Amino acid sequence: MCTAATFHTKDHYFGRNLDLEFSYHEQVTVLPRNRTVPMRVMEDMKQHYAMIGMAFVVDGFPLYYDATNEHGLSMAGLNFPGNAYYAPVCDGKDNVASFEVILWLLGQCRTVAEAREKIENMNICDIVFSPELPASPLHWMLADREECVVLEQTKSGLRVHENPVGVMTNNPTFDYHMTHLADYMNVSGDPGVNRMMPQTELNQYSRGMGGFGIPGDLSSASRFVKVAFTKMNSVSGSGESESISQFFKILGSVEQQRGCCRLGKDENGNEQCEYTIYSSCCNMDKGIYYYTTYENSQITGVNMHHTDLDGTELTVFDLVKGQQIRMEN
Template sequence: MCTAATYQTKDFYFGRTLDYEFSYCDEVTITPRNYPFHFRMMGEMKHHYAIIGMAYVMEQYPLYYDAVNEKGLGIAGLNFVGNAYYRKAVPHRDNVAQFELIPWILGQCSSVQEARMLLERINLLDTPFNERLPLAQLHWLIADRYEAITLEAVKEGIRVYNNPAGVLTNNPPFNMQMFQLNNFMQLSANDPENHFSSKLSLKAYSRGMGALGLPGDWSSQSRFIRAAFSKLNSISGDSEAESISQFFHILGSVGQIRGCCEVGDGKFEITIYTSCCNTDRGIYYYTTYGNHQITAVDMYRENLDGNLLARYPLIQGEQILIQNG
C-alpha cells in the first residue's frame, strides 16, 4: 500500500510513501542522459533526459518506484492489485513492459501534455523483468507543476484520468477514489456549525471538529481521502525548508505504523520510506521508517552527461541530535 501526492508553493514537489512489509534494498538512483535504456520491444534509448528517483537496481537496470526528470515531470507507481491488466504485444503500438514505463515516459517527455500524447500509443506488456521478480500490478500518478493525471491499464484498456486532487493511493480504480470524495464534502478546517437541529444548542467542544468523519484507518480508500484533505487544506511558506517540511507532514498523515496492519506470518506493513522531490531543482529528499532526519540527494551534483548510474543506499538509523551534549 502506498500514497503519492503533489504539492506546490514557489517550486513544485512530487513524492510518495512506499508501504510494504519488506524492502528490495531501495536506493536513490540518478540515471544520466547517456545511460542507455534497452527496451524489450522498443529498441534502445541511448540519449534521454536525466532522471532521479527511488529504484531497485537489478542487473544494472534501475527499476524505479518513483522518479522525476530534469524537466520537472514526475511519475510514481502504486500497487493496483486485482485491477491492473497487461497485454501481449500488438502491431502499430508502443509495446512497453510495465517495468519500462517510468524510463519510457521520463526519458523523452518534458510535460504531462507530452506524456498524454505518448500514452495514446502505449500498450503495456505482461512481461516480468525476470523469473525472480513477479509482474507488479500498478497504476501511476504522472504530474508536473501544471497538471496531474492517473494512468491505469485495466481489462477495458488504457485509462488516463485527470487528477485534480494530485493524490493517488491503491485500490479501487481512480475514478471510484475521486467519487468517494463526494461523501466527505462537509469536512472543513474550520469549526463546524450546528445543522443538526435549531431546537438544540449544540456547540463545538474541541478544536478540529470540522474534520469529524475524516477516515483514520489504513485502507487505501481512506488514505486517499485523508491525504487529499490534508494536501488541499495545507498552508505553508514557500521557502525550501517550509515547503519540504509541509510535504512530509502531509504524507505523515497516512504513514503506516509497525503493528497496525498485519499481512500474515507475523509481518506488518510499514512506511519503508517517504520521498519528496523538488522537481524544479532536482533535489530528492527522503526519510525512512527508522530515520526521521530528512536526507537529500541533488541530481545536479552529478555528471548528468555521463553514462554511469549514481546510487545512494538509504540511511536507515535514527540521526539523533543531543542538544545539550
C-alpha cells in the same frame, strides 16, 4: 499500500510513501542522459532526459518506483492488484513492459501533455523483468508543474484520468476514489457548523470538529480521503525548508506504523506487518530528491544536478536508514 501526492508553494513538489512488509535494496538513483536504457520490444533509448528517483538497481538496470526528470515530469508506481492488466505484445503499438513505463515516459517527455501523446499509442505489455521479479500490478500517478493524471491499464484498456486532487493511493480504480471523495465534501478545517438543529445549542467541546468523520484507518480508500483533506487544507510558507516540512507532514497523515496493518505470520512464525519504508519529496524544479525512512526521521537530500548528467553511469546513494539523533549533552 502506498500514497502519492503533489504540492505547490513557490516551487513544485512530488512524492510518495512506500508501504510494504519488506524492502528490496532500493537506492536513490540518478540516470544520466547518455546511459543506454535497453528496452525489451522498443528500440533501446540511447539518449534521453536525465532523472532521479528511488530504484532497485538490478544488473545496472534501474527499476524505478518513483522518479522526477530534469524537466520536472514526475511519476510514481502504486500497487493495483486485481485490476492492473498487462496485455500481450501488440503489433503497431509502442509495447512497453510495466517496469519500463517510468523510464519510457520520463526519458522522452517534458510535460504531462507530451506524455499523453506518447501514451496514446502505448500498450503496457506482459513481459516480466526476470523469473525472480515477476510483474507488479501497478497504476501510476504522473505530474508536471501544472497538471496531474493517473494512468491505469485494466481489462477495459489504458486510461488517463485527469487528477484534480493530486493524490493517489491503491485499489480500486481512480474513478471510485473521486466518487467516494464526494461523501466528505462537507468536512472542513474550520470549526463545525450545527446544521442539524441550529435552534438547539450544541457545545463545540473541542477544536477540529469541522473535520469530524474524516477516516483514519489505513485502507486505500480512507488514505485517499485523509491525504486529500490534509493537502487541500495545507498552509505552508514558500521557502524550501517550510515546503518540504509541510510535504512530509501531508504524507505523515497517512503513514503506517508497524503493527496496525498485519498480514499474517511468515514461515518463521513472525507477524508480517506493512509499514512505511520510506517517504519521498522531490523538488520538481530543482531536481532534489529528499527522503526519510521508517527509522530515520532526518531528511536526506540528493541533488541530481550535483552529479554528471551527461555521463553514462548510474549514480546510486545507499539509503541512510538508522535514526539520526542529535544528543544535547
